Amino acid sequence: MKIYFSWTILGCLFIFIGIDIWKNNGGKLHYSYVSSGGGVILIIFGIFMVYHSRAKKKQFPGKYYKCLNCGNIHPSNEISELKCPECKGEIENLKGFFRRNPDKR
Numbered sequence: 001m002k003i004y005f006s007w008t009i010l011g012c013l014f015i016f017i018g019i020d021i022w023k024n025n026g027g028k029l030h031y032s033y034v035s036s037g038g039g040v041i042l043i044i045f046g047i048f049m050v051y052h053s054r055a056k057k058k059q060f061p062g063k064y065y066k067c068l069n070c071g072n073i074h075p076s077n078e079i080s081e082l083k084c085p086e087c088k089g090e091i092e093n094l095k096g097f098f099r100r101n102p103d104k105r
């Protein structure tokens with residue numbers, strides 16, 4: 001999860017720098033001149049990076065997942081599909097799990 005987080009930060013930084021350069025109609029980045037067009041490219045690149053990290057997050061939005069079959073809890077970095085890595089049972093996002101399944105409390 002840490003890598004997606006840093007991608008979002010990096011993307012936001014790119015957008016921020018890009019907007020700054022674009023607004024000033026060109027600017028300096030690491031002692032080299034960047035045109036306003038270069039700023040726009042930075043913005044697009046930044047949006048792409050943020051979007052990319054969001055798309056990854058969407059697949060497993062929760063930090064922890066509970067298996068409906070064996071009841072074990074697994075962090076999202078341990079699972080690659082919506083199945084329990086131990087028993088291949090159905091898993092559900094732990095966030096709000098007991099609200100959706102009050103009988104399993």
Ligand SMILES: [Zn+2]
Pocket residue numbers: 067068069070071072084085086087088089
């Ligand atoms: Zn299981």
